Amino acid sequence: MSTSSASASNTPSAAPTSEAQRIERDVKIYVAAGANESVQRVMTAVHGLSRRLNQWYDRQLADLGLTAGEWSVMSKLVRDGGECGLSPSVLADAANVAPSSMTHRLDRMAKRGLVSRETDPDNRVRVRVQLSPEGWELFRVAIQESDMLESDVLSPLSKAQRVRLAELLEMAIEGLDDVDA
């Protein structure tokens, strides 16, 4: 914020184009360095894939009124819910969203009766989220009636490529988390 705004007033005798030239020079350096070009490319692609993946899930689950986020909660509960379910924070972490986002998500799902939310009697600070019978039933319908099982969104990628993709993504995430800390 300190090296700017000096076009016409500060240096009266200098060439009037000096600022434009300086800007252009600096920017050229940036562009020539290809600065963060790969980062930008990754960011754009990540954003785009995220968008399309959500679109695909939303379309698959449109009849059932489920969103991609809700589906991810349900399948996480199915896979790892066990006897007592999971806590909101665990679910938020698994879904890579902010805790408050998961609260709102669970609000919606609880209002529809898909999940039950009850405070853990042993640890009254924690909350146990479990799939309700209606939730189980809807999950079953979803995997039966939608193309969830057969059709494959990532068909252009081989099994090995998917794993590689996931690994690279997770490496990048881990690195970013380290920077934060």
Next chain:
Amino acid sequence: MSTSSASASNTPSAAPTSEAQRIERDVKIYVAAGANESVQRVMTAVHGLSRRLNQWYDRQLADLGLTAGEWSVMSKLVRDGGECGLSPSVLADAANVAPSSMTHRLDRMAKRGLVSRETDPDNRVRVRVQLSPEGWELFRVAIQESDMLESDVLSPLSKAQRVRLAELLEMAIEGLDDVDA
């Protein structure tokens, strides 16, 4: 929605656990098949990286009041804007967002004077978006004062790994676009 709600009323003589058993069986099939497990993993990771990348950019550019999306517009214009700038739809496509989202983004940026928006005289249906002098100056300040050049978000990934990551992401996107069509 047609094969449900028959626990206690419809089949009085059948075993009351039959529905629960059926649900469990179907779900077990799904889980055993590892159905879409890799897809779910990719989706979660993609979402997470997208989130963190935005956070990182927002923090880098917080002083300047720029968001990641606005930054991507600016650098796209710097790189490929040429003489006449770019159209909103091209920018939306490049940023992988819906056209209407780009309209709003450009609204904000135009209100701040970062970009100019004028209808193309040759093709009055098109709009040309260009970086204003203030936009150029702010871009220059950003690449100077922020750590945009030096610090590297994707440092845990080598150059080759980034390229590989971007390629895989773009393959997946292309495949999803084909499904749509």
Next chain:
DNA sequence: ACGCAAGACTTGGATATCGAAACAATACGT
């Protein structure tokens, strides 16, 4: 025992995004 720091979750307000529909302006077929 009492009080205070830490952790888990929720509330509230702001914002960015999306899809569908409205709205030009052009192009094209007859």
Next chain:
DNA sequence: ACGTATTGTTTCGATATCCAAGTCTTGCGT
């Protein structure tokens, strides 16, 4: 030329997300 289809952009309403602040437990230090 005229009406229609097409394309580019915007408006509008709904929604999902985020951050910061608030509430309520737990646990620990003195």
